[in-house]
Amino acid sequence: MSRVAVVGAGIVGLAAAHALRARGADVTLCEPGPPGGGQSAGRSRIFRHAHDDPRLVALVARSRSLWREWEHEFGVELVSRDGAVAIGDGVEDKLRTLEPFDGIPVRRLDPGELHDRLPLLAGYEGPAMLDVDGGAIRTVAAVGALVSRLEGTMLREHVISVGRRTSGGVEVRTGTTARTFDHVVLCAGRGTAALARGAGIDVPVALGAHVRLTFATRATPARGGTAAAGLPTFQDGSGTFGETGAYGAPDPDGRHFSVGLSADTDAAPDGALADPSELAALADRTVDYVRRALPGLEPAPVDHVHCWVTRLPWGDDGVGIWSADGITALAGHNLFKQAPVLGEALAGTALTGTVPQDLRPGQRLGRAAG
Ligand SMILES: Cc1cc2nc3c(=O)[nH]c(=O)nc-3n(C[C@H](O)[C@H](O)[C@H](O)COP(=O)(O)OP(=O)(O)OC[C@H]3O[C@@H](n4cnc5c(N)ncnc54)[C@H](O)[C@@H]3O)c2cc1C
Incomplete structure (x- = not known):
């Protein structure tokens, strides 16, 4: 069983941890604060399909169907039906x-x-x-449903460093722990760039x-x-x-x-x-x-x-996944609506080492028109 740490329990980290569990991984979700308390805070977000980049429209459309699957799985409305x-x-x-x-x-x-x-x-x-098919995302319901499915995975600690060990695996050091994983996924919002840089990955947020x-x-x-x-x-x-x-x-x-x-x-x-x-x-x-x-x-x-x-430098809706040697980092803005599909993409990357084509940084997914 693959051991994966996810750093950050915002909507994206929660979605990634959920997708990893569904694929049979042994997940540890590191978060010192209340889940959903960072950029994911507040009681609503907009789900809209319109984006300048047609590839992002396709990704968001796939995400819309995954929100429906989550609604079915969790038994609660997560995107309003009011457009x-x-x-x-x-x-x-x-x-x-x-x-x-x-x-x-x-x-x-x-x-x-x-x-x-x-x-x-x-x-x-x-x-x-x-x-x-757009609408208001029920943020609190979504975070609550995911947290309830992830019982037993949470490590309530701030991650200080993430680094590859010469003996294999990736070490995560928190205030009071040092553990080694097969793969580490950074979904730490404003904390991602600093943790990634320490591991030699430059995320230009x-x-x-x-x-x-x-x-x-x-x-x-x-x-x-x-x-x-x-x-x-x-x-x-x-x-x-x-x-x-x-x-x-x-x-x-x-x-x-x-x-x-x-x-x-x-x-x-x-x-x-x-x-x-x-x-x-x-x-x-x-x-x-x-x-x-x-x-x-x-x-x-x-x-x-x-x-x-x-x-990211290429636009307000820009998103990308950086991955190298057991460490994967996600960055971007306006990501709430994409969380289910980004969770799937991050889980796949953690387990196979391959970032989906459109989400590689060189693709500049979500670039602004013009
Ligand atoms: C006011 C506002 C309105 C928005 N409107 C929309 C919208 O309408 N539609 C839309 O799709 N998106 C919208 N967005 C953007 C969207 O909310 C964010 O892109 C999304 O919530 C980001 O989620 P995340 O999980 O990546 O990051 P976050 O929610 O920030 O989660 C990161 C988590 O990592 C934790 N963390 C940080 N550092 C560490 C560390 N070292 N160790 C452990 N944990 C750590 C933090 O405590 C935090 O909980 C809006 C954002 C804001 C602020």
Whole structure:
């Protein structure tokens, strides 16, 4: 039986550990904090199919079917059935990229249907689309279900170093342990690049800090008082409301909607923010955006998620897997929706030593258009 350590119990590490167990590996999952407490924190994420890179669209479509398999296996809804709405001039490009994919139902929305589906939104007459099989990922349910399946695998320790032993295997050193494994998978979010570098693997991530705010919905008579129930997720690239990139997703409680801007504060590799006041400024801009674009929300935020984000040089949706001599590292951004398929890819890499073609860094999967 292959002995594999997975470092980091965010959604990707949990998915990798789950896939490894399903393939019969002896898994140890190292995580000092609450599972899902890093970049995977918060109560929702957007599942959308539209991406600039058609190869990423194909990967995400495969992930969508694996989310369904997880729902079946865990007996709980993990992606809402209310779709993903996008507005702005980019809609036509998105539709063109998705058109060749038979299994991804998408369509344009006229202003009337847009308002029916997203009554939170202020008046808007421009291009809009619905990704029918997109929706809000139930993050807490997903993390909880995976953790419950991984009982007995958790080592509640911070990993200090990962290194190959001349006598064979890969050693993982934590605060109080030193153990050797056949393979080690690094899914440590902002901790991955440092651990990988110590093992001679250069993962070129840039670090940033992001803020997302949660707002209460105003009750609308049309929705019987449960204003966020049945709402789609939302991406706004229109610029109509003073921001060229904004996103939102309903919380599972049916009463809250979380909103963020497609903007971060740059950080040095050690986590020092270039301008610490910028996070507060981003939060203020988000509130201002909500006042203009989403009058269906109470404009005082009730909750904040502050999170590190890790980006590859080739785009906001870039993702890659680096692997050499028993050590595999994953990096990228906007990975929640891909977690099931990345878990499979990492498990396969750990057990065979071969990274799936599209996920090799030279492929620059998820590269931005242009
Ligand atoms: C506000 C926000 C909104 C987002 N929206 C979307 C979205 O709509 N759709 C989407 O698909 N994605 C979205 N993303 C991105 C997505 O959430 C992340 O890409 C994903 O959660 C990353 O998961 P992960 O498991 O790779 O990393 P993480 O969740 O960060 O997990 C890494 C784990 O490793 C642990 N760790 C770190 N160092 C060590 C160490 N040395 N030893 C042991 N453990 C260690 C950490 O404690 C952490 O738990 C969003 C991200 C943010 C922050």
